[in-house]
Amino acid sequence: xxxxxxxxxxxxxxxxxxxxxxxxxxxxxxxxxxxxxxxxxxxxxxxxxxxxxxxxxxxxxxxxxxxxxxxxxxxxxxxxxxxxxxxxxxxxxxxxxxxxxxxxxxxxxxxxxxxxxxxxxxxxxxxxxxxxxxxxxxxxxxxxxxxxxxxxxxxxxxxxxxxxxxxxxxxxxxxxxxxxxxxxxxxxxxxxxxxxxxxxxxxxxxxxxxxxxxxxxxxxxxxxxxxxxxxxxxxxxxxxxxxxxxxxxxxxxxxxxxxxxxxxxxxxxxxxxxxxxxxxxxxxxxxxxxxxxxxxxxxxxxxxxxxxxxxxxxxxxxxxxxxxxxxxxxxxxxxxxxxxxxxxxxxxxxxxxxxxxxxxxxxxxxxxxxxxxxxxxxxxxxxxxxxxxxxxxxxxxxxxxxxxxxxxxxxxxxxxxxxxxxxxxxxxxxxxxxxxxxxxxxxxxxxxxxxxxxxxxxxxxxxxxxxxxxxxxxxxxxxxxxxxxxxxxxxxxxxxxxxxxxxxxxxxxxxxxxxxxxxxxxxxxxxxxxxxxxxxxxxxxxxxxxxxxxxxxxxxxxxxxxxxxxxxxxxxxxxxxxxxxxxxxxxxxxxxxxxxxxxxxxxxxxxxxxxxxxxxxxxxxxxxxxxxxxxxxx
Numbered sequence: 199x200x201x202x203x204x205x206x207x208x209x210x211x212x213x214x215x216x217x218x219x220x221x222x223x224x225x226x227x228x229x230x231x232x233x234x235x236x237x238x239x240x241x242x243x244x245x246x247x248x249x250x251x252x253x254x255x256x257x258x259x260x261x262x263x264x265x266x267x268x269x270x271x272x273x274x275x276x277x278x279x280x281x282x283x284x285x286x287x288x289x290x291x292x293x294x295x296x297x298x299x300x301x302x303x304x305x306x307x308x309x310x311x312x313x314x315x316x317x318x319x320x321x322x323x324x325x326x327x328x329x330x331x332x333x334x335x336x337x338x339x340x341x342x343x344x345x346x347x348x349x350x351x352x353x354x355x356x357x358x359x360x361x362x363x364x365x366x367x368x369x370x371x372x373x374x375x376x377x378x379x380x381x382x383x384x385x386x387x388x389x390x391x392x393x394x395x396x397x398x399x400x401x402x403x404x405x406x407x408x409x410x411x412x413x414x415x416x417x418x419x420x421x422x423x424x425x426x427x428x429x430x431x432x433x434x435x436x437x438x439x440x441x442x443x444x445x446x447x448x449x450x451x452x453x454x455x456x457x458x459x460x461x462x463x464x465x466x467x468x469x470x471x472x473x474x475x476x477x478x479x480x481x482x483x484x485x486x487x488x489x490x491x492x493x494x495x496x497x498x499x500x501x502x503x504x505x506x507x508x509x510x511x512x513x514x515x516x517x518x519x520x521x522x523x524x525x526x527x528x529x530x531x532x533x534x535x536x537x538x539x540x541x542x543x544x545x546x547x548x549x550x551x552x553x554x555x556x557x558x559x560x561x562x563x564x565x566x567x568x569x570x571x572x573x574x575x576x577x578x579x580x581x582x583x584x585x586x587x588x589x590x591x592x593x594x595x596x597x598x599x600x601x602x603x604x605x606x607x608x609x610x611x612x613x614x615x616x617x618x619x620x621x622x623x624x625x626x627x628x629x630x631x632x633x634x635x636x637x638x639x640x641x642x643x644x645x646x647x648x649x650x651x652x653x654x655x656x657x658x659x660x661x662x663x664x665x666x667x668x669x670x671x672x673x674x675x676x677x678x679x680x681x682x683x684x685x686x687x688x689x690x691x692x693x694x695x696x697x698x699x700x701x702x703x704x705x706x707x708x709x710x711x712x713x714x715x716x717x718x719x720x721x722x723x724x725x726x727x728x729x730x731x732x733x734x735x736x737x738x739x740x741x742x743x744x745x746x747x748x749x750x751x752x753x754x755x756x757x758x759x760x761x762x763x764x765x766x767x768x769x770x771x772x773x774x775x776x777x778x779x780x781x782x783x784x785x786x787x788x789x790x791x792x793x794x795x796x797x798x799x800x801x802x803x804x805x806x807x808x809x810x811x812x813x814x815x816x817x818x819x820x821x822x823x824x825x826x827x828x829x830x831x832x
Contacts, residue, residue: 243500243619250432250477258630261479262584263454265295265302265519270325272335273304273316276445282351282394283332284445286401288512289382290335290391292452294342295515301327303335303449304516311556312512318588322520336391337404345409346393346401349381352440378439379459380420381412386452387428417459421473430456432475434503436467436484436494443509446552447482450514460484467497476502476620477627479581479611481551483509492669495612502620504611506579510552517555517586524583524590526603526636532754534761537713539747542755543694543724543736544665546672548577548606548641553728555586558593566733570598572740574733575639575752577606580628583635590635602751604639605632607667614644614669615651625654638662639752647675647689649682656682663687663756665723671698672725679718679759680767686759688723694739695727701735705742713746718768721759723752 253260279287284305291303304326306313316326329335352375381392390409393401398408420426433456437443440460451458461467461484480503484494498505545563547553559565564576576597582590593603608615610628615621632640642664644651652664664687668674675689692699692707704724712719726736740749750758 244472244502245619247472247502248431248475249502249620249623250475259627260584261631262518262581264521264584265453265515266298267519267521268300268302268324268516270301270327271304271319271516272301272327272329273306274329274332274335275313276305276307278330279305279332279445281396282444283397285378285382285448286336286346286391286393286397287332288445288447288449289385289452290339290343291449291513291515292386293389293391294339295449295453295519296386296389297342300342302516302519303339304513305449307512311559314559315517315589318592319516319520322522322588324520333400333404336401336406340405342389343391343406344389345407346398347381347384347388347390347410347412348393348395348398348408349377349412350375351394351396352376352378374440375413376416376439376460377412377414378444379417379437379457380415381410382437382448382452383420383429383457383459384410384412384425386455387425417461417470420457420459421470426457426473428455430454431473432478434471434474434478434480434482434498436460436480436482437509438483443483447508447511447514449512450481450518453515464493464497467494468501471497471501471503474501474503477624478503480505481508481511483507496614496617499613499618502618504608504613504624505549506551506581506611507549507553508551511555514585517588518584520588522587522591524587524594524634524636526594527597527599529602529751529753530599532750532757532761534715534758535748536715537746538715539708539711539713539720539722540715540755540758541708541722541724541743541747541749542573542575542752543726543740543749544575544604544641544752545577545726545728545736546667547728548604549579549608549612549643550606551579551581551585554578554582554593555589559596562732562734563728564593564596566737568733568737570600571737573600573602573749573751573754574736576601576603577641578603578635578637579606580610580631580635580637583631594636600751602639602753603637604641604665604752605635605637607641607643609640609642609655612643615642615654616644616646616648622654625658629658629660632658633660639665639756641665641667642687643667643669645669647678649680649687652680652687653682656685656687661685662753663760665690665752665756667725672727673699677718677722678769679763681765684760684765686756686763686765688721688756688759690725691722692724693727694724694731694736696730701739701742704739708747709742709744715758715762716764718759718763721755721763723755 253263274287276284287303287305295302306316320326385392388409395413433454435451435456435458437447437458438460448458459470461470467484480498495505578590609625610631613624618624638660639662640655642651642655655661655664663685666675666687666689671693673690673693677689677691679686679688692704694704708722711722714720743749
């Protein structure tokens with residue numbers, strides 16, 4: 199009886215452990231599915247909210263206010279702006295940009311890209327006047343301002359991080375003083391620059407007087423105040439006031455009279471977003487958790503907005519004022535070949551405005567020595583045609599005949615189309631911006647493959663096709679295609695990312711791939727994760743391709759696909775790529791199963807040995823048995 203009870207207890211324990219593991223895994227999956235697909239999207243959603251009505255200009259779909267063009271700028275280097283003096287300079291730049299076409303203020307960065315762009319500005323017959331003393335510049339501009347707004351910096355004691363996306367200070371630091379947000383938000387409204395309390399004496403010496411004290415006031419106060427009703431509700435600016443991001447971007451919201459804020463939690467962000475109109479652009483960055491890239495984008499999407507990473511941008515008030523035409527180089531007619539495998543390669547993260555205005559031209563990427571040796575696709579945010587057309591035109595002019603630009607993630611600003619309540623409205627209104635940017639291929643990022651995600655974009659007359667990038671894993675849909683109006687939407691086939699497809703795997707699959715050019719199997723789209731690999735890595739990948747592989751730009755790729763392949767929805771299945779995509783998960787499940795099987799085997803063997811030992815011990819302790827037959831006494 200005791201042996202049976204022990205046996206049952208062991209069996210119950212084993213099965214309990216198995217069910218606990220299964221339940222734990224399923225629980226995590228259910229929780230994250232609910233978190234991403236239900237909780238975050240529903241938080242910020244407000245049905246029937248007002249819709250962005252655009253700027254009152256002759257330009258179609260004018261989302262972005264633009265200052266009057268200037269004939270001169272004062273340029274001052276960040277090295278001359280210690281502490282929070284840069285906040286004063288940028289807010290003053292925003293106030294001055296609201297006036298007529300007088301001199302504007304430009305903040306450069308010690309020989310970085312914002313210093314390089316000065317040559318583009320000079321080429322537009324705009325005089326660049328060097329400045330070194332910020333307070334002399336304040337004194338010179340004092341007549342254009344009503345005074346200053348004082349705030350207290352919330353950056354004291356915050357450990358700065360080298361991580362440009364998520365940093366320890368961003369995620370763990372609790373706001374101590376949000377008066378920066380209040381002061382910057384009211385700067386344009388009051389036509390006053392913003393001064394940190396330690397610089398008040400310098401501001402007064404420059405001839406300014408205090409018009410408002412923002413100290414002790416937080417973002418909740420701002421949204422509840424009567425001032426908020428006087429600010430724009432069609433532009434969203436989330437700026438981390440407690441990190442070095444506070445020294446960027448803010449010249450533009452000051453010019454626009456838009457509120458600047460930063461949330462501490464997802465719940466707080468959702469409440470703030472409810473105050474903004476549908477189809478409003480969202481600038482900056484606002485991490486409030488370790489998985490907040492998708493969290494931020496989902497909440498902005500649910501609120502009806504569209505997001506542009508722009509936390510490190512500066513001087514938009516200068517670039518937006520210089521209106522130039524952006525036109526890509528004309529493409530030659532595609533060369534149609536038989537018995538080849540077509541490949542197109544695209545660099546990721548083209549939704550990133552601050553990257554496009556910054557080190558996009560670095561030797562790791564667009565400035566690489568190998569650019570122009572093979573065809574390459576480059577994503578750019580279409581909004582550059584309005585916000586920084588001078589820089590966009592520069593890339594177009596510097597492009598080789600083998601370079602081609604496409605609209606970055608989700609077209610005009612990052613949204614998750616399947617989760618956006620005003621998806622069709624936003625896409626339809628974006629057509630004019632795509633035309634101004636001269637972009638006819640759109641990369642869309644979303645969760646899942648469904649025709650409704652692509653239809654509005656493919657219904658735009660000027661769009662040639664869509665390339666799909668799944669958020670979960672860029673190449674998750676692995677070469678699927680569908681058609682709308684005889685225009686294709688095609689998913690990335692391979693994800694050249696340190697965590698996913700390697701150069702060896704990709705080159706093997708491509709070199710052994712189909713060469714039947716009238717079938718989808720002969721076409722491969724590769725996305726390069728910009729933060730894992732650079733153009734040197736792409737060059738080395740291309741060198742591995744065989745003689746029957748043709749690397750073409752994404753425009754040509756879609757043209758050939760449309761010409762050669764039957765217009766039928768299809769799924770390309772490659773067993774080896776399936777293994778490379780899902781192999782880690784299969785291996786994990788197999789590993790757990792093997793652990794359980796091994797544990798069960800060892801347990802059963804140990805139990806058998808224990809039973810045998812108990813039986814042997816029982817036999818040894820038992821009294822000698824009488825013989826079955828009495829001995830013969832004869």
